[in-house]
Amino acid sequence: MQYLEMRAAxxxxxxxxxxxxxxxxxxxxARSFARGLVMPNTLPPLASPESVRAYGRQIEEAAPGFTPLLTFKILPHMDAGLVRSLKEAGAVAGKLYPEGVTTHAEDGVRDVEGLFPVFEAMAEEGLVLCIHAESPGAPVLEREAAFHETFLRIHHAVPSLRIVFEHVSDARTVALIRTLPPDKVAGTITLHHLLFTLDDLLGGRLNPHLFCKPVVKTSADRDALREAAFSGDPHFFFGSDSAPHPREKKEREGAAGCYTAPYALEALASLFEAHGVLGVLEGFVSERGARFYGLLLNEERVVLRKEEWVVPAEYHGVVPACAGMRLGWRVVEKGR
Ligand SMILES: [Zn+2]
Structure with missing residues (x-):
């Protein structure tokens, strides 16, 4: 038996x-991950200290041994005092959604300049700004690149603020992030953007379970993301953007979001091994994100065993993005 043991992810x-x-x-x-940066786009959104605290407690009760890293949703009316109290409630980051860009983003932000005082308060409090960086009005394949200018405006207006360009999907964004200081600007990369392209989504039969925002793009984009993840560049680390919707929501209503959390670590290990870079997996999933956020690295370990298995067709009514995919690694132990 072959095992892979590393710092918990x-x-x-x-x-x-x-x-x-x-x-x-x-x-x-919690099966595979020690911590997760949990997104605040619930209904109503997590935007008050009470709601952030309560959400953290719910997760800790649901999954003992799993630590939620809490976030709040940035709303147009926020002020510096509220930012401070959100930090005191345990938040490590605030999430910015441009208006209408994704699930429950109807109350998102239109006037970015109007938020600069909030961003300054976040920088002072040591909070990270996470951005769903797409311009909703642009053509679908250009939405991410169309946001670059706004992203740079925020970075230049508050250069001390740490900003994460979430779920990078476009080779042009990989190139942009590489030009910016790695202690201030980073990008998360998902499993599905590392695995899939538009051809998987709609080249044959439409597969709604691969539909997400930002949409998966070309093989050149996917290759740029792989190169970024495999290179050990401190700008890039793992964020699954795992976003479950019940089967009917995906298949009848076309909701955006890929479900990957239950098997993401195993699928990453399989992908990294196939590309001969299993040795850089730990940095990507267990170190670079924590370092960027200024968190202690996990002390506990995770152990994977080399074993073939197939991702199931469904997890509690949700079809996983990788349903039916054969993986080469299995998590057998998390803890210690
Ligand atoms: Zn998300």
């Missing part, structure tokens, strides 16, 4: 939803 972009479903989703993530 962090998922630096994760949706656990709310209500009854949260328990199952949190446990799915």
């Amino acid at each position: 962090d998922d630096m972009h994760l949706h656990l939803r709310q209500g009854a479903q949260l328990v199952a989703y949190a446990r799915d993530a």
Whole structure:
């Protein structure tokens, strides 16, 4: 038997939803990950200290041994005092959604300049700004690149603020991030953007379970993301953007979001091994994200065993993006 043991992993972009479903989703993530940066786009959004605290408690109760890294949603009316109290409530980051860009973003932000005082307060408090960096009005394949100018405006207006360009999907964004200081600007990369392209999504039969925002793009984009993840560049680390929707929501309503948390680490190990870079996996999933956020690295370990298995067709009513995919590694132990 062949084993891979490494520092326990962090998922630096994760949706656990709310209500009854949260328990199952949190446990799915906790199987492989020690911590997860949990997104605030619940209904209502997490935008008050009370709601952030309560959400953290719910996750800890649902999945003992899993540490939620809490976030709040940046809303147009926020002021510096609220930012301070969100930090005191345990938040490590604030999430910015341009208006209408993704699930529950109808209340998102239109006037970025109007938020500069909030960003300054976040920088003072040592909070990280996470951005769903797409311009909703641009053509779908250009939305991410169309946001570059706004992204740079924020970075130049508040250069001391740490900013994460979430779920990078476009080779042009990889190139942009590489030009910026790695202690201030980083990008998360998902499993599905490392695995899939538009041809997987809609080249044959439409596969709604691969539909997400930003959409998966060309093989050149995917290759640039792989190169960024495999290179050990400190600008890039793992954030799954695992975003479960019940089967009907995906298949009838076309909701955006890929479910990957239950098997993401195993799929990453399989991908990295196939490319001969298994040795850089630990940096990508367990070190670079924590370092960028200024968090201690996980002390605990995770052990994977070399073993073939197939991603199931469904997890509690949700079809995983990788349903039916054969993987080469299995998590057998998390802890110690
Ligand atoms: Zn997300």
